[in-house]
Amino acid sequence: MGAIQATVIYLILLHACRSRAAAQxxxxxxxxxxxxxxxxxxxxxxxxxxxxxxxxxxxxxxxxxxxxxxxxxxxxxxxxxxxxxxxxxxxxxxxxxxxxxxxxxxxxxxxxxxxxxxxxxxxxxxxxxxxxxxxxxxxxxxxxxxxxxxxxxxxxKCERKGGIRFTVKGSSLFYQVLISNVGLDGEVVAVKVKGSKTGWIPMGRNWGQNWQCNINLAGQPLSFEVTARTGTTVASYNVAPSNWRFGQTFEGKQF
Structure with missing residues (x-):
């Protein structure tokens, strides 16, 4: 089986699992x-x-x-x-x-x-x-x-006021973001971050709803892509300005 076929089968199974979960x-x-x-x-x-x-x-x-x-x-x-x-x-x-x-x-x-x-x-x-x-x-x-x-x-479904919140944590080479105030089903299953000098970078779950990647994003406006449990994705562009600091919270789009 080729890599493309395996990927297609994986996506079909993933969609089926999410559909069953949503139905229940x-x-x-x-x-x-x-x-x-x-x-x-x-x-x-x-x-x-x-x-x-x-x-x-x-x-x-x-x-x-x-x-x-x-x-x-x-x-x-x-x-x-x-x-x-x-x-x-x-x-x-x-x-x-x-x-x-x-x-x-x-x-x-x-x-x-x-x-x-x-x-x-x-x-x-x-x-x-x-x-x-x-x-x-x-x-x-x-x-x-x-x-x-x-x-x-x-x-x-989660009824939230305002957009998804992104709280920036970490250090220069250990970037972490807390995702909160999420609408739709409330659960986050995937997060990507993008600086003005990078493409979309997948983040890994650190614990709870803290997500991380090992990259220096200082001095760059930050965008986020969040995927919910149902598979719906929303992108928030340039929610953090280039002079963002650790400990700050920014608000993006909502599902």
């Missing part, structure tokens, strides 16, 4: 949920996706930590999930209202505890660790016996 997004699936007590009622820690202060990154109280099964080694970061409490007349609020959560953190397994008593995030459980404020919108957390509730979840 609207299906309700079973999971469980707990909440983390915070003084202001929301999760503000940096988390495993690297978004930093979650209020500043716009995710706020609707952030969630995902168990291994859902986190998918960080590729789910930024993805949006609709979650509702089900199957418990005392714990779930009437009408089974739902909330839209953004994946921002990893809920670590605890194999010292059984999966049905404390080890909520152990493989292969599907579990959401929510903020107390978001949890209160679907369940009655005031009841003394409520620490975990049965829920259903499904993947949904």
């Amino acid at each position: 997004d609207g299906i309700w699936k079973s999971a469980t949920a707990t909440y983390t007590k915070e003084t202001d009622g929301s999760i503000i820690n940096e988390g495993a996706c690297g978004y930093g202060n979650l209020h500043k990154s716009s995710y706020g109280k609707y952030s969630a930590g995902l168990s291994s099964m859902l986190f998918n080694r960080g590729s789910s970061c930024g993805g949006c999930f609709e979650v509702r409490c089900v199957d418990h007349i005392l714990w779930c609020l009437q009408g089974s209202p739902s909330v839209i959560l953004t994946a921002t953190d990893f809920c670590s397994p605890n194999y010292g505890l059984p999966a049905d008593y404390g080890g909520w995030c152990n493989i292969p459980r599907a579990h959401f660790e929510m903020s107390e404020a978001a949890f209160a919108e679907i369940a009655d957390q005031q009841r003394a016996d409520v620490d975990i509730v049965p829920v259903q979840y499904r993947r949904v």
Whole structure:
């Protein structure tokens, strides 16, 4: 088999996998949920996706930590999930209202505890660790016996204000960018960067939604190409001026 044929077959299979994933997004699936007590009622820690202060990154109280099964080694970061409490007349609020959560953190397994008593995030459980404020919108957390509730979840589109945000990090020979505020399905599967003196350079996932490449782009306006889980790509040209500095955040186009 030639290289061209192999590439074509790979692209067809990739498209088929993404199509199946998209078709299943609207299906309700079973999971469980707990909440983390915070003084202001929301999760503000940096988390495993690297978004930093979650209020500043716009995710706020609707952030969630995902168990291994859902986190998918960080590729789910930024993805949006609709979650509702089900199957418990005392714990779930009437009408089974739902909330839209953004994946921002990893809920670590605890194999010292059984999966049905404390080890909520152990493989292969599907579990959401929510903020107390978001949890209160679907369940009655005031009841003394409520620490975990049965829920259903499904993947949904992310509604974002403004464009995709690019936070530049790294050093002169280690260039890194944090991708946040992503619409559509919220997940980023590929990123490319382009300076005024370069072509499009593919970046590798460092961790969470931090992407990297080993190249010096100082003094060049920067453009970015972002590909979502569904295969849709959007390019933002010259979003960072030639005098950009590490630590700055720039806003590009949205899906």
